[in-house]
Amino acid sequence: xxxxxxxxxxxxxxxxxxxxxxxxxxxxxxxxxxxxxxxxxxxxxxxxxxxxxxxxxxxxxxxxxxxxxxxxxxxxxxxxxxxxxxxxxxxxxxxxxxxxxxxxxxxxxxxxxxxxxxxxxxxxxxxxxxxxxxxxxxxxxxxxxxxxxxxxxxxxxxxxxxxxxxxxxxxxxxxxxxxxxxxxxxxxxxxxxxxxxxxxxxxxxxxxxxxxxxxxxxxxxxxxxxxxxxxxxxxxxxxxxxxxxxxxxxxxxxxxxxxxxxxxxxxxxxxxxxxxxxxxxxxxxxxxxxxxxxxxxxxxxxxxxxxxxxxx
Numbered sequence: 654x655x656x657x658x659x660x661x662x663x664x665x666x667x668x669x670x671x672x673x674x675x676x677x678x679x680x681x682x683x684x685x686x687x688x689x690x691x692x693x694x695x696x697x698x699x700x701x702x703x704x705x706x707x708x709x710x711x712x713x714x715x716x717x718x719x720x721x722x723x724x725x726x727x728x729x730x731x732x733x734x735x736x737x738x739x740x741x742x743x744x745x746x747x748x749x750x751x752x753x754x755x756x757x758x759x760x761x762x763x764x765x766x767x768x769x770x771x772x773x774x775x776x777x778x779x780x781x782x783x784x785x786x787x788x789x790x791x792x793x794x795x796x797x798x799x800x801x802x803x804x805x806x807x808x809x810x811x812x813x814x815x816x817x818x819x820x821x822x823x824x825x826x827x828x829x830x831x832x833x834x835x836x837x838x839x840x841x842x843x844x845x846x847x848x849x850x851x852x853x854x855x856x857x858x859x860x861x862x863x864x865x866x867x868x869x870x871x872x873x874x875x876x877x878x879x880x881x882x883x884x885x886x887x888x889x890x891x892x893x894x895x896x897x898x899x900x901x902x903x904x905x906x907x908x909x910x911x912x913x914x915x916x917x918x919x920x921x922x923x924x925x926x927x928x929x930x931x932x933x934x935x936x937x938x939x940x941x942x943x944x945x946x947x948x949x950x951x952x953x954x955x956x957x958x959x960x961x962x963x964x965x
Contacts, residue, residue: 688738688808693748694721695929696788697741697765697797699939703823704801708812709739717934720903721747721927722872726754734758739808741765741801747785763804765797772856774871784872786926790857791831791943795824830943834862837951845954847893849886849918851900851909854926858946865893869908878908883915890916897921897953903928921953 687710692698698713705711714730715721734740737760742748744764755762769790771783787793802820806813838846847865848855852872859866867889869878890898890912897919900906906923913920924946925936936942 689733689736690739690741690805690808691734691737691760692740693742693751694719694927696927696939696942697743697801699929700794700797700823701741701801701805703939704798704816704819705805706815706819708809708815709805715928717929717931718903719928722749724748724750726750730754734760739763739804741804743785743788745769745771745783745785745787761804761808763800765800766793767800768796769793772860774853774856784853784856786854786872787857788939789855789926789946790861791827791834792861793857794827794939794943798824798827826940827943830940830947831861834947834951837947838862838864838954841951841954844893845895847889847895847954848950849890849895849898849909849912850924851904851906852926854901855924862947862950864950869912883908883911886912887916890918895954899924899949899953901926902930919953922949924949 687708690701690705690709690711692701692711692713694715695713695717698711701709701711712733714726714733715724731754734754735758737758740755740758740760740762742751742762742764744766748754766783766785766787769787771787774782774784788797798820802816805816809816846863847867848859848862849867851869853866853868853870854872855864855866855868858864867886869882869886886898889895895916895918898909898913898916899921900909900923902923902925906920910920912918925942926946929938929942930936936945
């Protein structure tokens with residue numbers, strides 16, 4: 654008998670997604686020898702791989718380079734979640750599509766931002782909701798790693814010692830990067846310690862690094878920045894003499910380049926937040942993402958301040 658199981662007792666939404674192809678054969682845990690850990694996006698998938706090692710098969714629903722906030726799950730995604738042995742999500746409202754996605758799914762589900770002190774969004778209609786980008790804080794990321802460690806240990810208790818050792822080593826690597834950032838930014842004048850980005854995705858990182866955060870739009874804004882938004886950021890950059898401004902990889906940088914041109918600041922480069930790159934890209938792992946972003950920020954803020962304006 655072939656080594657697979659046919660899963661027909663799945664939630665109605667998954668049955669509907671399968672209607673064209675009928676009830677499909679699904680590779681079993683017995684065939685791979687590894688449980689399937691399904692994550693909502695690539696950053697936490699990489700974290701899970703670092704902790705889980707060869708004991709688990711980890712897959713991300715959202716692919717490298719894709720935007721997580723407004724993701725629209727596919728029929729294939731719905732089938733995959735029915736196969737999962739464990740599902741990991743970020744929480745804090747990042748995956749607005751996730752609750753309906755998980756309806757009726759029996760797999761254990763762990764939200765990795767649990768235990769992280771949220772930073773509220775204070776702009777527009779989003780006031781009071783938590784900023785979801787907690788993984789951008791190296792400190793909060795260590796909480797994510799601990800959550801993954803505990804979830805995997807419950808899933809495969811026989812490998813608990815392996816997960817604990819891998820998690821300890823991984824947390825140490827994250828801490829080293831955070832310490833390097835603090836040391837690098839120590840030489841930046843206090844009045845220039847400002848992180849100006851397109852989206853308000855760096856609240857947790859800014860808190861860790863002692864930076865003032867300024868952005869063109871809040872988290873997951875549905876509209877382009879207005880001329881008033883751009884003018885307000887230009888004024889901030891000029892008054893603080895911020896040497897460089899930045900933008901995230903998954904959004905257009907046109908408005909931020911306008912800020913740079915009008916304020917005299919440099920466009921300091923692209924930052925990665927919501928997605929890792931493909932393996933041959935600049936940030937194939939979460940540690941690479943942190944190193945890239947923190948070095949880009951440090952290089953930008955350590956440069957010469959724009960001419961004109963007076964530091965407060």
